[in-house]
C-alpha cells in the first residue's frame with residue numbers, strides 16, 4: 392500500500408470534520424476549559440476562529456522572535472503569516488482530538504502542508520501490510536518480568552536528537568538510530584552514524600513490492616536500508632559522511648565503515664512483544680502516522696482517532712513509561728518514548744510520547760530490530 396497525497400488528504404478531511412464537530416461540543420460545554428485556553432491564549436474562541444488578525448500577527452511575531460525566523464520580503468512575511476494562522480486553527484483541532492497532549496505553536500508553524508509533508512511523509516509503503524513474511528518475524532519472547540518503565544537514553548544508547556530538515560529522510564534517521572543503539576549494546580560505544588550515506592547511496596527496493604524503493608529525500612523504508620547495509624558492507628560515522636539534507640552523489644568508502652549490519656528482524660504487532668524486544672535488543676526503528684506530530688508540544692499524545700493504515704514517518708522507539716502525567720482530565724496513561732529527527736526545539740526536547748497499548752497511529756505495525764557487528 393502506498394502513502395500518497397490523495398490518501399493523506401482523505402485522512403485529513405475526515406479528521407478535520409470530526410475535530411470541528413468535537414471542538415464545537417467542547418467549546419460549548421466549557422468555555423473556560425484549559426484545553427481551549429492553551430491553544431487560544433487570551434483570545435476567546437470566537438475571536439480565534441474568526442478575525443482576530445491583530446492577535447494572530449502578535450503571536451506570529453513572538454513565534455518569529457522565539458525561533459529566530461526572518462523573511463526577506465513583505466510578501467514572504469504575509470505569506471508565512473497566512474500559513475501560521477491556518478496552523479493555529481489546525482493546532483486547535485488537534486487539541487480537541489488529542490486532549491492529553493498539548494498542541495500549539497511549534498518551530499514549524501510557518502510551514503505549509505506541502506513543506507511539512509516533506510518532513511513526515513518520508514516512509515513509503517506504509518501500514519506495515521506486506522511486511523509480514525518478507526523477512527523473519529521475531530519469535531515471541533518472554534514478556535514477564537519487564538520493568539514498569541524503561542529508557543535507553545538513561546543507559547547511554549541514544550545519540551543526541553538530530554535534524555532532518557526539509558528532506559523526507561526520516562527513514563534514514565530511524566535506521567541509524569536503531570544501529571547506533573545496537574552497536575552501543577554490543578560494544579559499549581555510542582557513535583553518531585551517517586544518514587547521508589543512506590540518502591545518497593541506498594536505492595534498495597522492497598523484496599515483495601518492487602515499487603517501494605529507498606529514494607533519498609523522497610522517502611524510504613528502514614527494512615530496505617538494513618538490506619542495503621548488509622550488501623554495501625556497513626555504515627560510516629556522521630563525521631566521515633556528514634548530513635546535508637540533500638541527495639547527492641554517493642561518496643561511500645568501504646574502508647571507512649564503522650558498524651556492520653549482520654541481520655534484522657520484524658517485531659510482532661503485540662505491544663508487550665515490542666516492549667520485550669526493546670529491552671532486549673535496544674532502540675527499535677518504527678513507522679507511525681505523524682499527523683498529530685505537526686502541532687505537538689508535549690504530554691502523552693493519545694488521539695481519539697489516528698489512522699493506523701497511513702504510516703508515513705520513521706522514528707525511533709527508545710523507551711516506555713507506566714504513568715504519563717497528563718496535563719488534563721484524562722488521568723495517567725502508559726506511554727512510549729519516541730525519538731524524532733526534527734531537532735531539539737520540537738516536542739519534548741525532540742521527543743514524542745504516545746500512549747501505549749492501543750496500536751496508536753499504527754506505531755506497532757512497522758517495528759524492526761537490527762543485529763550489528765563492529766568492522
Ligand SMILES: *[C@@H]1O[C@H](CO)[C@@H](O)[C@H](O)[C@H]1NC(C)=O
Pocket residue numbers: 432433
Ligand atoms: C491573559 O489572561 C490572563 C488570565 O486571564 C491574565 O492574567 C493576563 O494578564 C492576560 N495577558 C494578557 C497579555 O492579556
Ligand SMILES: *[C@@H]1O[C@H](CO)[C@@H](O)[C@H](O)[C@H]1NC(C)=O
Pocket residue numbers: 526527528529530654655656657
Ligand atoms: C536473521 O533473523 C531472522 C529473523 O529473526 C532469523 O530467522 C535468521 O536465522 C537470522 N539469520 C542469521 C544469519 O542470524
Ligand SMILES: *[C@@H]1O[C@H](CO)[C@@H](O)[C@H](O)[C@H]1NC(C)=O
Pocket residue numbers: 550551581582583
Ligand atoms: C553526536 O553529534 C552531536 C552533534 O554534532 C554531538 O553533540 C554529540 O556529542 C555526538 N555524540 C557522540 C556520541 O559522538
